[in-house]
Amino acid sequence: KQEVTQIPAALSVPEGENLVLNCSFTDSAIYNLQWFRQDPGKGLTSLLLIQSSQREQTSGRLNASLDKSSGRSTLYIAASQPGDSATYLCAVYGQNFVFGPGTRLSVLP
Amino acid sequence: DAGITQSPRYKITETGRQVTLMCHQTWSHSYMFWYRQDLGHGLRLIYYSAAADITDKGEVPDGYVVSRSKTENFPLTLESATRSQTSVYFCASSGVSKQETQYFGPGTRLLVL
Numbered sequence: 001k002q003e004v005t006q007i008p009a010a011l012s013v014p015e016g017e018n019l020v021l022n023c024s025f026t027d028s029a030i031y032n033l034q035w036f037r038q039d040p041g042k043g044l045t046s047l048l049l050i051q052s053s054q055r056e057q058t059s060g061r062l063n064a065s066l067d068k069s070s071g072r073s074t075l076y077i078a079a080s081q082p083g084d085s086a087t088y089l090c091a092v093y094g095q096n097f098v099f100g101p102g103t104r105l106s107v108l109p
Numbered sequence: 110d111a112g113i114t115q116s117p118r119y120k121i122t123e124t125g126r127q128v129t130l131m132c133h134q135t136w137s138h139s140y141m142f143w144y145r146q147d148l149g150h151g152l153r154l155i156y157y158s159a160a161a162d163i164t165d166k167g168e169v170p171d172g173y174v175v176s177r178s179k180t181e182n183f184p185l186t187l188e189s190a191t192r193s194q195t196s197v198y199f200c201a202s203s204g205v206s207k208q209e210t211q212y213f214g215p216g217t218r219l220l221v222l
Contacts, residue, residue, distance in 0.1 A: 031208050043199055043213035044152075051208070089152070093208060096167060097142070099152040 002027045004092055004100035012106040017080050021103045023073040023090035030094040035064050035075050037086040038102070044089065048075070080107045112136070115200050115214040123222050128187045130217050132200030140203045141183040142211065143167075143175065145196040152199070157207075158183055190221045 003026045013019055023033070032051045036044040048057045048064040050073070056065040063076040073090055087102040113134040122128050132141065143155040144167075154167030156175040164175050172194060174186045183202075187194055198217045203209040 034210065036213075041216075043215045044201075044211075046210045046212065049210050091152075097154050097207075097211075098168075099144075101151045 002030075002092060002094055002096075002098045004090060004098050006088075006090060006100040006103050008103055009101070010104040010106075012108060013080055014108050015080060015082060017107075018076070018078050019080055019105075021075040021077070021088050021105070023075070023100055025071045025073075025092045025098070027094055028068045028071050030068065030092045032093050033064075033066055033073050034091045034093070035062075035073075036089045036091065038089060039086050047088075077105075080105075082107050082109050113200060113202055113212055113214040115198075115217050117217060118215065119218045121220045121222065122190050124190060124192060126190050128190050128219065130185045130187075130198055130200075130219070132183045132185070132214060134181055134183075134200075134202045134212075136202065136204075136212075137180060138202035138212075139180070139205045140207055140209075141177065142201040142203075143173070143183070143185045144199045144201065145169065145194075146199060146216075147196050155185065155198075159207075187219075190219075192221050195219060195221045 007022045034049045035047045050057045050066040061078040066073045087104045089102045091099045116131045142157040144152045146152045158164045158177040200214040201211040203211045
């Protein structure tokens with residue numbers, strides 16, 4: 001059964017810092033991996049989708065990498081801003097969709 | 110562009126009652142999904158649908174029923190609500206493939222007393 005973990009569970013950084021969020025999964029037989037952000041009391045917003053054949057995807061200040069063989073993905077956020085404060089979830093699609101528990105990010109002004 | 114909407118946004122019901130949560134999308138996406146989000150469990154897939162009249166179970170389908178008579182609607186019914194079904198329910202949709210980006214609705218907070 002696929003298991004997805006995310007480290008750290010929570011992170012607090014000062015504005016302007018570059019940061020890395022980690023996602024690990026146990027079964028490398030996946031079709032893709034997605035990163036989402038969730039604001040308190042809201043739904044999820046898709047940030048990046050990486051197909052299993054890709055190594056990374058970039059959107060603005062966000063860069064996500066995928067190493068399927070080691071079962072890892074990272075989300076890199078450059079020059080963090082207070083508006084980046086949210087919970088970030090990764091989700092892998094293999095036999096089915098499995099979400100990680102999320103990393104709660106606080107960017108302090 | 111309405112996107113994907115859910116109703117009601119908040120619902121309080123009693124044990125044993127039937128409850129239906131509605132999901133509507135305006136993109137004509139083929140795939141639609143229902144998830145529940147609970148502290149300590151994260152998001153878990155309940156059911157999904159590949160097209161009208163095609164549905165399949167996810168990780169936690171017990172106690173739930175879905176139907177999809179029209180492409181744009183995907184209601185989720187709790188036939189006899191239990192306290193363990195207190196949760197936040199999210200509907201999502203994606204294009205023509207499960208492998209595409211999923212777009213989520215705002216969620217329905219359900220409290221079963």
